[in-house]
Amino acid sequence: MADIENKKVFTNTKKSHQLRQFVWALQVIVTVEILIVGIAIYMMMTKNWLFYLVLALMLALYLYVSNLNRLMLGSAHVLTPDELIICLGPRFKCRLPLSLVMEAKAVSLASAPQGDLLNVSVFREDERLYCLSRNSDVIQLNLSEPIMVKAPSSGPDKSRRGFVREILINADEPERFLETITKIVRPEKELDQIKSSHNTLKSVQDKTRQIISTSPANLKSNKTPILEIKHLTKYYGDYPAVLDLNLEVYPGEIFGFLGANGAGKSTTTKMMTGLLRPSKGTILVRGEDLWQPGALVRRQIGYIPDTPLVYERLTARELLIMAGRLYNLPEEWTKKRMEELLAILDLKAKSDYMVNTYSLGMQRKVSVALALLSDPEIIIVDELTNAFDAPTLAKIKDILLNLKSRGKTVFLSTHVMDVAEKLCDRVGIIHRGQLRALGTVEELCESLAVSGGLEPLFLKLIGEETTG
Numbered sequence: 001m002a003d004i005e006n007k008k009v010f011t012n013t014k015k016s017h018q019l020r021q022f023v024w025a026l027q028v029i030v031t032v033e034i035l036i037v038g039i040a041i042y043m044m045m046t047k048n049w050l051f052y053l054v055l056a057l058m059l060a061l062y063l064y065v066s067n068l069n070r071l072m073l074g075s076a077h078v079l080t081p082d083e084l085i086i087c088l089g090p091r092f093k094c095r096l097p098l099s100l101v102m103e104a105k106a107v108s109l110a111s112a113p114q115g116d117l118l119n120v121s122v123f124r125e126d127e128r129l130y131c132l133s134r135n136s137d138v139i140q141l142n143l144s145e146p147i148m149v150k151a152p153s154s155g156p157d158k159s160r161r162g163f164v165r166e167i168l169i170n171a172d173e174p175e176r177f178l179e180t181i182t183k184i185v186r187p188e189k190e191l192d193q194i195k196s197s198h199n200t201l202k203s204v205q206d207k208t209r210q211i212i213s214t215s216p217a218n219l220k221s222n223k224t225p226i227l228e229i230k231h232l233t234k235y236y237g238d239y240p241a242v243l244d245l246n247l248e249v250y251p252g253e254i255f256g257f258l259g260a261n262g263a264g265k266s267t268t269t270k271m272m273t274g275l276l277r278p279s280k281g282t283i284l285v286r287g288e289d290l291w292q293p294g295a296l297v298r299r300q301i302g303y304i305p306d307t308p309l310v311y312e313r314l315t316a317r318e319l320l321i322m323a324g325r326l327y328n329l330p331e332e333w334t335k336k337r338m339e340e341l342l343a344i345l346d347l348k349a350k351s352d353y354m355v356n357t358y359s360l361g362m363q364r365k366v367s368v369a370l371a372l373l374s375d376p377e378i379i380i381v382d383e384l385t386n387a388f389d390a391p392t393l394a395k396i397k398d399i400l401l402n403l404k405s406r407g408k409t410v411f412l413s414t415h416v417m418d419v420a421e422k423l424c425d426r427v428g429i430i431h432r433g434q435l436r437a438l439g440t441v442e443e444l445c446e447s448l449a450v451s452g453g454l455e456p457l458f459l460k461l462i463g464e465e466t467t468g
């Protein structure tokens with residue numbers, strides 16, 4: 001009962017005159033046609049069972065059209081304390097958990113996207129869902145994570161489902177809608193207050209403990225960074241998983257991103273690969289913002305996730321061919337590269353078996369092949385060591401060193417110090433979401449007066465932080 005009382009309804013078609021005219025015209029046409037046909041049938045047909053059947057069918061058609069019109073004109077979004085049920089017309093409905101809504105704001109559109117017969121536009125474009133009946137009173141909802149919706153895409157991707165991070169909807173009373181939703185979804189301002197109080201509490205401690213190497217030689221000041229992370233922040237609710245992260249990575253280097261369990265490594269790599277929207281901050285790849293809609297620089301990134309994200313009902317070969325098509329790579333080139341990668345990764349023997357028959361390590365090798373297929377400029381690896389046995393790990397290390405020798409950049413997240421020490425030119429150490437140290441292992445050891453390499457350095461830094 002309380003739930004029902006807490007529901008707020010926001011109509012979304014009342015101000016759309018064009019739509020209302022269309023719907024009323026449809027209602028009038030159907031009523032007149034049914035009357036004419038009904039009278040004709042009444043006069044011409046004998047009153048047997050067929051007559052009553054036709055009459056019933058006509059009545060059913062009339063009720064169907066009336067109901068369609070009622071749903072169209074009464075179309076409304078429903079806001080509860082936990083979710084927003086987005087409805088448009090009789091056909092589109094989507095439940096959006098409010099925990100995912102990062103921001104709701106009024107936006108103006110130059111023109112309404114082209115709608116269907118009922119003047120309704122529901123489609124996906126560049127990870128944005130348009131759910132509109134007009135171009136006025138438009139509200140944009142920005143999500144912290146992508147959600148899957150069932151709506152056609154305007155692009156070459158013909159699938160009926162896809163991920164979106166921004167949703168555009170109409171509300172007949174946009175001010176009331178925004179006021180209500182921002183009361184439920186914590187407003188940015190309030191979040192900022194929490195963030196700044198969190199920062200203040202730790203700031204003195206943090207500043208004294210952040211060890212950033214600034215020696216020009218080691219920052220490679222003669223090179224332009226390929227990757228720039230500026231004030232990158234991610235909140236899960238009120239919890240800062242990554243807080244004000246700043247770093248630069250240079251072409252041709254293997255950069256180690258180190259941290260204990262839960263330090264914020266995966267959250268950072270997901271933001272760097274376009275999988276998780278930052279709460280704040282920017283990620284620039286060759287100076288271009290990765291989070292700009294349709295950013296082409298995303299194509300320059302290959303991502304090896306910590307757990308394989310592969311479609312298991314295809315063979316490795318089918319997956320790689322499909323990925324090549326998605327990247328618009330020439331088929332011959334894809335096939336050649338695929339054979340090379342399958343051979344290097346020892347996957348040839350099983351490459352025509354479905355991926356769901358592979359071991360976890362083999363599935364992860366498929367992830368590696370997929371990430372390297374388009375020969376990207378930057379390779380982001382989340383927890384290199386996961387699921388790989390020693391010989392495979394040695395092989396993957398060789399692959400990464402080979403990429404480096406070809407001028408590619410590797411961003412390697414790991415909590416295994418040995419791997420980082422052997423492979424990385426520079427390392428960044430993240431703890432509780434904040435960067436604590438940045439530089440070469442030698443520089444950092446010197447700054448902290450630690451001997452014995454990365455492991456004692458890491459333990460000293462994290463140990464001090466934990467007890468501090």
Ligand SMILES: Nc1ncnc2c1ncn2[C@@H]1O[C@H](COP(=O)(O)OP(=O)(O)OP(=O)(O)O)[C@@H](O)[C@H]1O
Nearest residue numbers: 236239241259260261262263264265266267268415
């Ligand atoms: N979807 C989520 N919702 C809420 N909190 C989350 C979510 N994902 C991660 N976290 C929290 O954010 C923090 C950072 O997590 P993250 O996965 O980035 O750590 P990590 O450094 O990759 O750890 P590990 O090495 O164990 O994989 C953790 O405290 C985790 O509990």
